[in-house]
Amino acid sequence: MAITSASGPDAAPRKQTLASNYVDFLSSATEGWAQQYLPDLMEKEAEVYGKRTIAAFLAQVGAEEASASDRVVWSEQGRLHLGYQCAYKDSNNVYTITHDMDGNAVAAGEAGVRVGDIVLMSNASATARGYVSAVSSDDVTVLAYADGNMVDADALNSTATTAQAHRMLVIGSEFEKGSDPRSAANAPKFKSYQQKHMILRDYYEISGSDASAIGWVEVSGEEGQNGYLWYLKAEGDTRARFADYLEMTMLEAETAHADAGAIGGTDGGALQDGMQGLFQAITSRGHSTTGITGVNAATDLAEFDAILAVFDQNGSIEENMMFVDRSTSLAIDDMLASMNSYGAGGTSYGVFDNSEDMALNLGFSGFRRGSYDFYKSDWKYLNDKGTRGGLNDTVNAIRGAVIPAGTSSVYDEQLGKNMKRPFLHVRYRASETESRKMKTWVTGSVGATTSGVDAMEVHYLSERCLVTQGANNFMLLN
Secondary structure (H helix, E strand, O other), rough: OOOOOOOOOOOOOOOOOHHOOOOOOOOOOOOHHOOOOOOOOOOEOOOOOOOOOOOOOHHEEEEEEEEEEEEEEEOOOOOOEEEEEHHHHHHOEEOOOOOOOOOOOOOOOOOOOEEEEEEEEEEEOOOEEEEEEEHHHHHHEEEEEOOOOOOOOOOOOOOOOOOEEEEEEEEEEOOOOOOOOOOOOOHHHHHEEEEEEEEEEEEEEEEEEHHHHOOOOOOOOOOOOOOOHHHHHHHHHHHEEEEEHHHHHHHHHEEEOOOOOOOOOOOOOOOOOOOHHHHHHHHOOEEEEHOOOOOOOOOOHHHHHHHHHHHHOOOOOEEEEEEEEEEEHHHHHHHHHHOOOOOOOOOOOOOOOOOOOOOOOOOEEEEEOEEEEEEEOOOOOOOOOHHHHHOOOOOOOEEEEEOOOOOOOOOOOOOOOOEEEEOEEEEEEEEEEEEEOOOOEEEOOOOOOOOOOOOOEEEEEEEEEEEOOOOHEEEEEE
16 A cells, blocks of 8 residues: 655745745735625634654653763663684684673773683684783783694684684683782773763844734744744744754764864863763663664564674663554564564554554563563654654664663762763753753843843753763664
């Protein structure tokens, strides 16, 4: 079945006043003021798009806090155990450590493997246990516990030099009687992140004459505006659109590179312009389905099992919220329904007690798989054609995000202590005398006169940033 959509009403805002904005009472002798009959006017403006705003996501999964600094800095715990990717170097049982298990490059001399460690060595063809007899910078000599040496007896003699050729996991240590103590200690690796605030602004203006003109349409809007003054609707729509921009920026913002054409870039080691929004944070520090073998948009159990395997390797947060677009939501519903052996005829979804006299429930709000609970919710931002829903038929479309529920414990350098916070929260600039969470002020001659300009000028401003803690527990569905 094909669905054809008409062009529909012109809902896009315009910068200037056009003749098409008004009813023409003078276009012919048989209409308008030239005829004596009063038309049956339906004064109330029809709300054909329902609720048009999309801001709600961050309010559901995050929190808002004041910040009195130019930047927000926080630290996160690293992994507890020592595991590395290494490359085979030579036949003397020497391996060169290149990356940690997460694929991050390990600088020279920073690996935590020491003489006396027992390691578990593994590659695509074999697994062996070995003893670390020597360490020189990133080169580790591993002697076999089994017969022969690590090269011949345990088939760990690959000549591949890629970072993923071998894995090295420290599982303990062994020392002889009366041996000397270890010569080096391991310290936790400090992981610190920072964000700068972004300043967002908008503006609305109407002349004093137009502000005093009454219209024939009774306006309405998301900001509660109601009446026959058109500027009430225009100002309210500008305010509602700006509120949506605040959330959309937190989701979509990106840090500027030094050579890019955005506002700035790195300047003498200072923070970059732009900001790491949610999608960039998950892409750079978390996980996406495009990077997991066999996973595309989480629409069958095999794909979910691959996602669970990634979560098992990280924080293993039991409860997770899934915010998805319509196609993914329906695909998950169909996947769950197919698990019911009596659902082939489409007669038993949900709690599987539907009768012929009741409406059939064809949707699911959540499910449990393994030790994880997933709660599914539609994300209007990904469905509305006026926002990202208009881009989801293009390349690199985002179908949803898996967000851990609950809180994380992090060390806040500004407060100097560990804090329990939601994984997502917005920091806005504020002090005892000034709050820049959402500022609005009016200038001009309309209302309280503040200047000689014969107009009402409404200014909107916010200064904020999004803090994404524990991005390794997030999943972006592409």
